[in-house]
Amino acid sequence: MKPGIRIFLLLTVLAGLMVQPIAAAPLGDRATVGPQPILTWPVVPNAVYYEIEFLDRLPENPNGTSPSAHRRFASRAVFTNGYNPDLRDLDGAVVYWRVLGLDIRGNPIGTFSDARRLRINAEKKEPLKPLITSRLNARGSAPLLYPVYTWIPLLETTTYELELTRLPPENPGGAEPSQYRIWSTQAEGFACYDEQPRREPGRYYYRVRGITPDGAPVGVWSDAAVYEVFPTPSVYAATLGDSITHGGGAISYSPADWAYDYQTYLKFSTLNLGRSGDTAETTAARFDEDVLPFQPRYLLIMTGINSIRAGVPAESVIRDLRIIRYKCLLQGIRPILLTLPPINPAAIARAFGQETSPGWQRELAIVNDFIRRQTHYIDLYPHFADERGELPERLAIDGLHYDIVGKQLMAAIINADWDRVTH
DSSP: OOHHHHHHHHHHHHHHHHOOOOOOOOSOTEEEEOSSOOEEOOOOTTOSEEEEEEESSOOSSTTOSSOOTTEEEEEEEEOSSEEOOOOGGGTTOEEEEEEEEEOTTSOEESOOOOOEEEEEOTTSOOOOOOEEOOOTTOTTSOOBSSOEEEEEOOTTOOEEEEEEESSOOSOTTOSSOOTTEEEEEEEETTEEEOSSOOOSOEEEEEEEEEEOTTSOEESOOOOOEEEEEOOOSSOSEEEEESHHHHOOBTTTBOTTOGGGOGGGGOSSOOEEOOOTTOOHHHHHHTHHHHTTTTOOSEEEEEOOHHHHHTTOOHHHHHHHHHHHHHHHHHTTOEEEEEOOOOOOHHHHHHHHOOOOOTTHHHHHHHHHHHHHTSSSEEOOHHHHOOTTSSOOTTTOTTSSSOOHHHHHHHHHHHHHHHHHHTO
């Protein structure tokens, strides 16, 4: 094991031993709000969901994990770092609220946050609208060719419409589509994965609104958020692959959450050409359209695990990897293949209800053997495999997408090998 990777693993273990309870810190300590506010708090790392409770007085058990005796009501249907409660029956009342991060099994991560005081005023008219949370192409993050848009959802609203424009919408606070709309789609929950690669330079504005099952608006459009696509005449390095490249993890976090993107931790800049859901075949099929316009000097390639877990033979995955490698060499791009880490079928079944092909380990070994015979490759597999040859839950709670520590480990391995594969 290389010294840099060994140091990373040691620090990870020590951090686990020294960790103190993590309490979210909700905003608005003594706020007066309308009857349907959106309450937010800092993300609790690796929390799959949250418990939020509303109290009629300060809790008797601050910094604990148990419900308060003063609880009015609570919810665990909270999968983002924000909640839109219905407080219309509490006009004029003072209530307190706090949140607790939970893992996939409902166990606490840290403790309840400090309770915050709210006074409910029904006369305070606040428009009902989602709150955009994604910060695309932020400083220090790898630009996404396929953006992901996220928001705090509205209570009891499951379907949303998202629209994309190239100019600021002319009707902020309205409910009608913008005349500048260039694309729109519907999505469930609190995230929308753009189906189109956004490579044309310039500014893009996006906003979201809730809709009923028959398509009527719920409230109004969110405030518009903006991101910019910058010209990329010369790309040093790019990454190509499926959702492990695209980003996200701990079930509830998308590629818009930069802590769950391994490229955040690389010592060099990259352009993220990943697309969630890709198989080896679909990655190869979009190479000309998604890679060639950028002409990266180096291309980190990691694809095929979705194929293998679905029962696609290793030889088919290898054929697609050969195509990608061949096209790179024709264009003067250095292909750097990453071996495929293992998966955890039991965790995948628990998280997604999906079965894994029984022969996945055999096919994975064949693909990785091919990768290790290439001139330029980085071997991730041995750092992610437990004694059974599976992915441990401490690195990926859903058995497939690495959580923060897994993404940091992935970057540490690449950083340690980068000089070797680029010279």
